[in-house]
Amino acid sequence: MSKGHDRHHERHHGLSLYGKDLVRRCSSHCELCDAHGVKLSIYEVPPIPIEPDLAHCTMICDLCLQQIEKPKLRDNNHWRCLNYSIWSEVPAVKVLAVAMLNKLAAEERWAVELQEQLYLENDTLEWLAKVELP
Numbered sequence: 001m002s003k004g005h006d007r008h009h010e011r012h013h014g015l016s017l018y019g020k021d022l023v024r025r026c027s028s029h030c031e032l033c034d035a036h037g038v039k040l041s042i043y044e045v046p047p048i049p050i051e052p053d054l055a056h057c058t059m060i061c062d063l064c065l066q067q068i069e070k071p072k073l074r075d076n077n078h079w080r081c082l083n084y085s086i087w088s089e090v091p092a093v094k095v096l097a098v099a100m101l102n103k104l105a106a107e108e109r110w111a112v113e114l115q116e117q118l119y120l121e122n123d124t125l126e127w128l129a130k131v132e133l134p
């Protein structure tokens with residue numbers, strides 16, 4: 001087995017320790033679109049720390065995850081959920097939501113309007129500057 005594989009395994013194990021905390025935090029709802037009763041996975045908001053860090057973790061559904069990772073599959077209407085998630089009190093969720101909003105603003109007027117309402121703290125802006133989504 002390669003070292004890379006081991007490291008991946010350890011990381012996965014490290015993240016799984018956060019599972020319970022995350023499920024409690026999101027009360028089993030997708031932290032981006034609020035979907036309930038669906039499978040949720042941990043998504044680490046970039047830049048991904050060397051050691052797994054709860055502060056970088058979000059719990060999101062497969063639909064959100066797939067559309068973040070594969071822009072070609074993106075259904076812009078799904079992302080109207082950002083109306084709520086950009087106001088999240090969880091910094092990682094907020095950063096991820098705003099990063100997606102910035103992507104959508106290139107194509108959607110409603111996203112631009114939402115951007116205009118947004119007020120971001122300096123530490124959110126600093127983090128956001130380091131986030132690059134596909």
Ligand SMILES: [Zn+2]
Pocket residue numbers: 030031032033034035060061062063064065
């Ligand atoms: Zn979702």
